[in-house]
Amino acid sequence: MDLGNMRLQEGIFLDQTALKVGVKGISECAGATFVSHYLDRSLNERGRSRVFVSRPDKYAVTDTDFECEDEDIIVGVIDPLPSRLMEGAAVIDELMSCSTPVVWLVNRDNPGVNRRAMRRYLCFDPEFSQAEVPREIICRAEYNCVELDELYKLEGIEKLAEHLKVFLRNQLFRFVP
Numbered sequence: 001m002d003l004g005n006m007r008l009q010e011g012i013f014l015d016q017t018a019l020k021v022g023v024k025g026i027s028e029c030a031g032a033t034f035v036s037h038y039l040d041r042s043l044n045e046r047g048r049s050r051v052f053v054s055r056p057d058k059y060a061v062t063d064t065d066f067e068c069e070d071e072d073i074i075v076g077v078i079d080p081l082p083s084r085l086m087e088g089a090a091v092i093d094e095l096m097s098c099s100t101p102v103v104w105l106v107n108r109d110n111p112g113v114n115r116r117a118m119r120r121y122l123c124f125d126p127e128f129s130q131a132e133v134p135r136e137i138i139c140r141a142e143y144n145c146v147e148l149d150e151l152y153k154l155e156g157i158e159k160l161a162e163h164l165k166v167f168l169r170n171q172l173f174r175f176v177p
Helices: 003-010 032-046 050-054 082-087 089-097 115-122 135-143 155-173
Strands: 019-025 059-062 073-078 102-109 128-131
Touching: 019 032, 019 089, 032 073, 032 155, 073 089, 073 155, 082 089, 082 115, 102 155, 128 155
Parallel strands: 019 059, 019 073, 073 102, 102 128
Antiparallel strands: none
């Protein structure tokens, strides 16, 4: 074990900061709860990084109303339905103007989404996308009392979780001399 990891596990430098991930859907019920639930569990239980295993109390994933500047990183969850995009225009503008880094996830991505039109409307290209989960998979998970990701590969959210783990680990290591 290198000295940096040992110091982190001992909590010498971690006490200086508490990191927050804000998850904000651009319109009501845009999947923020689902995403934050998955990310929270992924970072806590499935994370391979010693930082999260040894000090899970040093970061929080929230999906409630928050001020942009209160968070270390924000996940903006986009519902690609045109009516939802227009409904969430004010939230998109708010997140684009805040000083906190924002990563964007297109939730329920499917072949019917016109990516070019969506990019033109947003004026940026979202970094991550999660394919729409078929209803039969959701029902099967419910009836079998298992987590959705055990039955369906959530590639976009898994990539996003990896990205956030790297970001948070880098933020934690800022405090190690």
